[in-house]
Structures are given as structure tokens and as C-alpha cells.
Amino acid sequence: MTAGSRIVALGHYQPSRVVTNDDLAKVVDTNDAWIRDRVGIAERRVADQETVADMATFAAEKALAGSGLAAGDIDMVAVATCSSVDRCPNVATRVAARLGIPAPAAFDLNTACSGFSYALGTADHAIRAGAARNALVIGAEKLSDVVDWTDRSTAVLFGDGAGAAVVTAVPDGEQPGIGPVLWGSAPDKGDVLRIEGWRPYIQQEGQMVFRWATTALAPFAIETCAKAGVQPSDLAAFVPHQANTRIIDGIVKRLGLGPDVVIAKDLVESGNTSAASVPLALSKLVERREVPSGAPVLLFGFGGGLTYAGQVIRCP
Amino acid sequence: MATREEITSGLAEILEEVAGVNPDDVAESKSFTEDLDVDSLSMVEVVVAAEEKFGVKIPDNEVQNLKTVGDAVSYIEANH
Numbered sequence: 309m310t311a312g313s314r315i316v317a318l319g320h321y322q323p324s325r326v327v328t329n330d331d332l333a334k335v336v337d338t339n340d341a342w343i344r345d346r347v348g349i350a351e352r353r354v355a356d357q358e359t360v361a362d363m364a365t366f367a368a369e370k371a372l373a374g375s376g377l378a379a380g381d382i383d384m385v386a387v388a389t390c391s392s393v394d395r396c397p398n399v400a401t402r403v404a405a406r407l408g409i410p411a412p413a414a415f416d417l418n419t420a421c422s423g424f425s426y427a428l429g430t431a432d433h434a435i436r437a438g439a440a441r442n443a444l445v446i447g448a449e450k451l452s453d454v455v456d457w458t459d460r461s462t463a464v465l466f467g468d469g470a471g472a473a474v475v476t477a478v479p480d481g482e483q484p485g486i487g488p489v490l491w492g493s494a495p496d497k498g499d500v501l502r503i504e505g506w507r508p509y510i511q512q513e514g515q516m517v518f519r520w521a522t523t524a525l526a527p528f529a530i531e532t533c534a535k536a537g538v539q540p541s542d543l544a545a546f547v548p549h550q551a552n553t554r555i556i557d558g559i560v561k562r563l564g565l566g567p568d569v570v571i572a573k574d575l576v577e578s579g580n581t582s583a584a585s586v587p588l589a590l591s592k593l594v595e596r597r598e599v600p601s602g603a604p605v606l607l608f609g610f611g612g613g614l615t616y617a618g619q620v621i622r623c624p
Numbered sequence: 625m626a627t628r629e630e631i632t633s634g635l636a637e638i639l640e641e642v643a644g645v646n647p648d649d650v651a652e653s654k655s656f657t658e659d660l661d662v663d664s665l666s667m668v669e670v671v672v673a674a675e676e677k678f679g680v681k682i683p684d685n686e687v688q689n690l691k692t693v694g695d696a697v698s699y700i701e702a703n704h
Contacts, residue, residue, distance in 0.1 A: 346665060516684050519668045554665055 310477040312484025313435040313443075315428075315624045316377075319370025320591035321363050322469040322578065323355040329464070336460040343464045348553025352467030352579030354452045360392040361402040363470035364448035367587075368403055375474035377442055379408040382474075384443035386431050387416045388423025388583035390503060390612065391449045399448065413440060420501070421549045421611025422491075423447055423583030424471070425618050428607070429489030431475050432619075446472040447583035456509040465551070466510065467579030471587025473624075485624075487536030490528055491617035494520065501612040520614055521555045526562035528616055529608050536604070536620035543569050544603030544623065545593060549610050550575035550585035559608075570598050582611065599623045626704070628652070631678065631697045638673045642666055652694030660693075680704045 328351045329340035343349055355363065364387055372379065385400040392399050400414035413434070419426045424447035431443035448470035457463050478484050497520060501512040529548075533540050540563045548556050553573060560571055574589035581588055586607050593599050601623055608618035626634070636650035643666040649659070656662040662670065667690075671682045674696065680703045682690075690696045 346663060513684075515664055515668050515687065518665050519672065519684065522669070523672055552665075558669075 310435060310438070311480070311482070312478050312486060313432045313475050314478050314485025315473045315621055316476050317371045317374030317474045317624060318472065318587065318591035318594050319367045319372070319374060320469065320471040320588045321366035321370070322353040322588070323358055323363070325354050325356055326351050327354045332464055335457060336463050338460045338464055346554075347465060348573070348575060349464065349579050350576050353469055355450050355468040358450070358468070360389055360448045360450045361399045361406075363450065363468065364389075364399055364446045364472070365403045365406045367448065367470035367472040368444050368446050369407060371444065371472040371474045372407065375476070377474060377476070380410055381442045382409045382444050383412050384431060384434060384440035385409060385412045385414045386427040386443060386445050388419070388427040388447045389416055389449055390418045390420045390423065390582055391451050391454050392416065393453060403444070403446065409444075419615040419617070420613055421551065421580070421582045421585065422609030422613070422615040422617045424586045425489065425607050425609040426491060426615070428473065428475065428486065429491060429617060429619060432486045432489065435475065435477050441477050443475045444472060445475055446470060447585070447587045449582040449584045451510070451580070451582055454503050454509050461514060462510050462512060465580050467581050469578060469581045469584045469588050471584050471589075471591050473587055485622035487532075487538070487620035489617055489619045490532040490535055492528070493613050493615040494524065495613065498613050500614065503612070517614070518552070518555065521551070521610060522558040525608070525610055525616060526559050529559060529563055529606065529618060532608065532618040533606060533620060538604050538620050540565060540606075542604060543606050543620075545570035545572065545599045545605040546608070547572040547586055547590045547593070547605060548608045550578065550589055551580045551611070583609075594624060626678070626701075628697050628701060631700050632693060634677055635670070635674065635693060635696060638670055638677065642669045642673060650693055652692065652697055654693050655691055656693065674700065678704045
């Protein structure tokens with residue numbers, strides 16, 4: 309048993325191929341102004357050869373290198389994904405094999421776009437319970453595999469990528485760096501976003517998802533801060549799921565976040581990468597030193613299911 | 625009980641705030657998407673703001689039936 313856990317290092321990976329809005333306008337009936345205005349995305353990355361496991365491995369490798377830990381120190385690998393094509397072995401064991409992690413608890417978790425915060429909460433609980441000591445928590449998606457490239461209402465939204473965090477037990481006497489998770493779902497509305505059936509592709513009722521996201525989530529985000537004993541005005545940064553700038557702006561307004569709070573808007577250059585979006589955006593903010601070490605950051609994921617989860621972390 | 629004129633002017637305030645629509649352009653005959661250039665996501669924001677302002681419930685499946693300002697005024701008049 310320990311007093312809690314913290315993120316000690318982050319890493320991310322994106323495929324090299326950039327697909328701009330103008331590129332998409334050549335294959336579906338859309339245009340740059342429409343996408344920027346409705347969604348806020350300018351470009352996204354699309355994988356050619358890389359699998360979900362490849363991208364997860366590359367991101368995890370960077371996080372592990374930054375943590376100062378050896379592969380043999382890791383005893384849990386949790387991968388949040390909803391787009392891995394292979395059912396077995398799971399992505400987590402493939403990552404472990406590639407990184408030479410000898411015998412971790414290894415599992416994939418699917419709550420779509422909220423997956424990273426679910427996985428981070430699960431790893432934190434395992435560490436608190438003494439079931440793990442050093443965890444790799446990864447969000448990785450290859451949504452290009454499940455996008456209908458003829459559907460202009462969804463083809464413009466998504467991208468591929470991965471983000472990873474090394475989470476360790478805090479030493480005795482030190483404060484935990486991962487606050488209590490708030491998690492839940494609205495299963496009665498779950499069917500408004502679907503990746504279902506054999507050879508599936510993403511389908512969504514955009515207006516309904518938008519309405520839920522802009523009205524239901526801000527109270528949960530405020531409650532997440534309260535669980536951590538933090539006022540929204542104390543936050544140094546807010547890293548929400550990267551689906552739509554208008555959803556993000558709506559939540560920011562309802563949280564009353566001022567201009568001093570860094571708001572992650574990685575979707576501009578990455579699109580919506582589902583479970584990868586929060587760790588990808590967070591890793592980039594930390595890499596660019598936009599948030600001081602130790603400062604409180606609210607992570608909040610939401611999406612298919614309709615699931616949501618968040619926690620206040622201390623920036624590594 | 626608000627009159628149709630009062631509801632229309634309340635909607636005009638919402639449309640100005642949410643979508644930058646000039647209140648002088650708002651009339652019952654105007655289509656939200658075609659005449660006032662309100663996109664599908666702004667329409668959701670208008671609906672949510674209208675629920676708060678007029679104390680009505682406008683369910684998801686009703687939103688698509690609100691084509692014109694007059695449609696919205698009639699719905700609000702009948703349900704608030």
C-alpha cells in the first residue's frame with residue numbers, strides 16, 4: 309500500500325504523414341474553412357505502416373527513457389484504445405514484448421475517447437492497493453482504419469497517434485501527483501457514437517454528441533477539481549479530450565477559466581485521436597515547457613459510450 | 625406567458641450572442657441555416673440557451689424540426 313502515485317515522465321508519437329484539410333477536400337466534399345469553423349482542426353496525422361501497437365510502443369519507449377526506470381522495473385502496462393484491429397494478443401503485451409518488459413500485468417481498456425483517464429485511474433488504484441509499483445499507461449489509436457473516408461461528416465475529424473505516461477508510487481511522506489478519478493457514463497445515450505459490427509467504421513450523431521459534451525460535462529469537470537481539493541481557478545492547465553474547439557471553449561467558459569490557464573488545443577494539428585488525445589496533448593505541453601513541474605493540470609476525457617473520466621494531476 | 629413578439633426578440637438576443645446574427649435580421653419567416661447562416665452546432669447552442677431562457681425542454685429529436693424562427697417560436701409558445 310502506498311499513499312498514491314504520480315506521473316514521472318511522458319512520451320508521444322505521431323505518424324509522419326500530414327493530411328491537411330485541403331488534402332481531404334480532394335477526396336470528400338468539404339473545405340478548409342468549413343472544417344476550421346465547425347471543428348477547429350487544420351491538419352491531422354495518418355499512419356501508413358504503423359499499427360496501434362507500433363505507435364503505443366514508440367510513445368512508451370520515450371516515456372520510459374524519460375523516467376529513469378528500466379524496462380524490468382515496469383510491472384503494469386495499460387493501453388487505452390478503441391481502434392486496435394487485432395483482438396489477441398492485446399496491445400499491452402505487444403508493447404511489453406517490444407520494450408523487453410518481462411512480466412507485467414498487461415491489459416487493454418476500451419472506453420473510447422475517455423480511455424486514458426480511465427486507464428490512469430485504474431493504474432493509480434492498483435498502485436495504491438499495492439498491486440503494482442511502476443505502470444506504463446498508454447493511449448494509442450489508429451482511427452484511420454475505422455474512418456469512412458466517403459463520409460464528410462466524420463472523415464474530417466480523426467487522426468492517428470499515441471501518448472504514454474510512466475506512473476510510479478510516491479515515496480513515503482510525499483504528496484500524490486494523481487488526484488481522485490471521477491468517472492462515469494451516460495449509457496442511455498451510448499448509441500450516438502458507434503464503431504460497430506464486422507469491418508466497422510465510425511458513425512456519429514454529431515449534434516447530439518455536441519449537445520451532451522457542451523452541457524453535461526462542465527459540472528463533472530468542476531466536481532473532479534473538488535475531489536482533488538483544487539479550485540478551477542487554481543489550475544495551471546486544462547487538457548480535455550481533443551474533439552472540437554467549440555466543445556473545449558464551451559467547457560472552459562463554464563469552468564470560468566481565465567487567460568492564465570493553458571488550454572490544450574492539440575486537435576488543431578492532430579485531429580481527434582480518441583484515447584490518445586489527452587496524453588498526446590499533455591506530453592506536448594510538457595515537452596514545450598508550457599506548464600511548470602508540480603503545477604495542477606485537469607485532464608478530462610469524454611466520448612463514445614458516452615463515457616467520461618478525469619482527474620487533476622501534478623505536472624511531471 | 626410571453627407573446628410571440630417577446631419570444632422572437634428573446635431568440636434574437638440568443639442568436640446574436642451565440643452566432644453573431646444581427647437582431648434586425650431575425651423574423652419568424654427566416655430559416656436558421658439558410659437565411660441566418662446558423663450552422664448545425666450553433667443551432668444546438670441556440671436550443672440549449674433557449675431552454676434556459678424560456679424554461680422549456682427541447683429534445684434532440686425536436687431540433688431538426690425547427691427550421692425557421694417561427695417554428696421555434698411556436699414550439700416555445702406551446703411548451704413553456
